[in-house]
Amino acid sequence: MDYPLQLTVNGIPVKRIVEPQVRLLDFLREDLGLTGAKEGCGTGDCGACTVLIDGDPHHSCLTLAVEAEGAAVTTVEGLVSDDRLNEVQSAFVSAGATQCGICTPGFVVMATAYLRDNPNPTDDELRMGIAGNLCRCTGYETIVTALHSVIDGKVERIEVAPEPLELVPEPEGE
Ligand code: FES
Ligand code: FES
Numbered sequence: 001m002d003y004p005l006q007l008t009v010n011g012i013p014v015k016r017i018v019e020p021q022v023r024l025l026d027f028l029r030e031d032l033g034l035t036g037a038k039e040g041c042g043t044g045d046c047g048a049c050t051v052l053i054d055g056d057p058h059h060s061c062l063t064l065a066v067e068a069e070g071a072a073v074t075t076v077e078g079l080v081s082d083d084r085l086n087e088v089q090s091a092f093v094s095a096g097a098t099q100c101g102i103c104t105p106g107f108v109v110m111a112t113a114y115l116r117d118n119p120n121p122t123d124d125e126l127r128m129g130i131a132g133n134l135c136r137c138t139g140y141e142t143i144v145t146a147l148h149s150v151i152d153g154k155v156e157r158i159e160v161a162p163e164p165l166e167l168v169p170e171p172e173g174e
Contacts, residue, residue, distance in 0.1 A: 007068050009034070010078030010165055018065050024058075025049045027065035028075060033168040036076035036105045040134070047133035050106040051075050057113045076105035077165055079112060084157040088112045088147070091155045095146035099137035107133045111147055120151060 002017045009032060016031055028034045028051065040048030042061045049061040052074040079086040085093065088111045098104045107130060114121075114129040121129060126147055135143065149155050 003066050005065055005069055007070060008072045009167065010074055011072075012165065012167060014167065016170060020064065020066050022065045023061055024051070024063040024065045024068055024073070025060035028060060028073070031065075031168060033166075034075050034077055037109075038102050038105055040102055040106070040136075045134070046103070046106070047110060048103050048106040050109045050133070052109060052113060055113070057110050074109070076108050079108065080160060080165075083162045084159050086112060087150045087155045087157060088115065090158040091146035091149045092143070093158055094155065095142050095149065097139065097142040097146040099135075099139045103133060103135040103137075107135070107143055111143075111150075115147065115150055123148070126151070 001020065003020050004015070005018045006013070006015050008014065009028070014032065018027060018031070025037055025039060028037055037051050037060050038048040039061060040046035044059045044062045047059065049059055050057050051060045052058070053063070053068055053071050079089055088108050092098060092104060092108060110133050111130055118125065118129060123144070127144065130143070130147070
């Protein structure tokens with residue numbers, strides 16, 4: 001039976017009819033066109049699919065879209081504000097903390113939430129805070145360097161071209 005889902009995604013109210021077994025990851029990527037969250041493992045082990053639900057990080061591969069009913073979901077795309085990348089995104093760019101980039105959105109979303117709640121972690125605490133995110137390219141050192149630059153207040157948010165965040169329109173008849 002189809003489910004009439006209502007939620008907010010990156011600040012945009014969304015109404016869609018979904019099948020109850022659809023994962024939030026697929027709903028975001030395929031129904032809404034937000035391809036930032038990635039599927040690394042699909043089993044809750046890698047963190048590449050991390051999104052915020054009401055501010056808390058969740059694996060969107062293990063979350064049904066219907067579980068986000070009424071919630072505010074934030075993806076990596078939604079971290080941009082005032083035409084600037086957020087501090088973690090900017091730090092990743094400046095430090096070159098990406099290789100293939102599959103893990104990057106998950107790291108960025110997770111680290112944004114972690115540093116919001118723990119603004120002054122030790123190096124060990126920081127590494128534990130992002131331990132649930134795996135990088136197959138093993139690029140952890142530049143990631144940690146990037147996050148230390150956020151902690152040290154050394155990051156200038158990078159300006160990006162003004163671009164309204166658009167979702168795939170609601171299908172006709174829904
Ligand atoms: S794809 Fe969700 S945790 Fe790996
Ligand atoms: S940059 Fe390739 S998985 Fe992390």
